[in-house]
Amino acid sequence: TLERAREVRLLEARTTVVHPGIDERFLERATPEPWRWRLVYVGRIDRQKGIDTAVAALRHLPPEATLTIWGSGDDSYVAEMKALSDRLGVGERVSFEGFASTDELRPVYAAADVVVFPVRWNEPFGLVPLEAMGVGRPVVTTARGGTAEFVRDGSNALVFPADDAAALARCVERLACEETLRSRLREEGHRTAAQYTVARFAELTVQEILRSVPAGIGSARSREGG
Numbered sequence: 001t002l003e004r005a006r007e008v009r010l011l012e013a014r015t016t017v018v019h020p021g022i023d024e025r026f027l028e029r030a031t032p033e034p035w036r037w038r039l040v041y042v043g044r045i046d047r048q049k050g051i052d053t054a055v056a057a058l059r060h061l062p063p064e065a066t067l068t069i070w071g072s073g074d075d076s077y078v079a080e081m082k083a084l085s086d087r088l089g090v091g092e093r094v095s096f097e098g099f100a101s102t103d104e105l106r107p108v109y110a111a112a113d114v115v116v117f118p119v120r121w122n123e124p125f126g127l128v129p130l131e132a133m134g135v136g137r138p139v140v141t142t143a144r145g146g147t148a149e150f151v152r153d154g155s156n157a158l159v160f161p162a163d164d165a166a167a168l169a170r171c172v173e174r175l176a177c178e179e180t181l182r183s184r185l186r187e188e189g190h191r192t193a194a195q196y197t198v199a200r201f202a203e204l205t206v207q208e209i210l211r212s213v214p215a216g217i218g219s220a221r222s223r224e225g226g
Contacts, residue, residue, distance in 0.1 A: 045073030060169035133189030
C-alpha cells in the first residue's frame with residue numbers, strides 16, 4: 001500500500017507504516033494435537049483470496065484430508081468452488097461453515113492442523129495468519145503483499161507460489177511428516193504474532209500522531225485553555 005501511494009506521489013519522503021494488530025485473546029496457545037489432516041481457511045470469500053487453490057490441493061493429499069472454510073462474501077465463488085470440488089472428486093471433503101465471529105474464531109483455529117492463506121493478490125497485510133500463529137497453529141501461505149513483511153519461510157510458516165495447488169499440498173505433506181517442523185513453526189509463529197497486537201498498534205499510532213504535531217502547538221493550546 002505504501003509503495004503504491006508513493007508511485008502516484010501521494011506521500012512525502014518521510015512515511016511510517018504502523019502495522020495492524022491482533023486481539024490479545026489470540027495469543028493464548030491451544031494444546032498441540034495429533035495430526036489429522038484438517039486444513040482450515042478463515043477470511044473473506046473472494047476470488048482474490050485463492051481459496052480454490054486450497055480446494056484443488058485436496059486431490060494431491062490423502063483421502064482423509066479435509067478443508068473447512070470459514071467466512072462470507074461472494075456466493076457465486078462459493079458455488080464455483082463447490083462445483084470444482086465435485087469435479088475433482090473431493091466434494092465430501094470440503095465444507096463451507098459461513099461467518100465466524102471473533103469469539104468463535106479461536107476454537108476454529110484450535111481445531112485445525114494447518115491454517116491455509118492462499119491469497120493470489122497483494123494482500124495489504126493479513127491478520128488471519130497472525131491469529132493462527134498466536135493460537136499455535138502452523139500456517140501455509142503465499143506471502144503476497146504485506147503478509148511478506150512478517151512471514152519467514154521455514155521459520156514461522158511455509159510459503160508456496162500463488163495458484164500452485166500441488167505446491168500447497170507439498171507444504172501440508174511436509175507438516176504431516178515432520179513433527180519437528182510443526183513444533184518450530186508453532187514456536188516461531190507465536191513469537192511473531194506477539195509482536196503485532198492491538199495494543200502495540202494503538203501505542204505506535206499515538207506516537208506517530210504526536211510526532212507529526214509541530215513543535216510548540218501542544219504547549220500553546222495548554223496556555224490558551226488555562
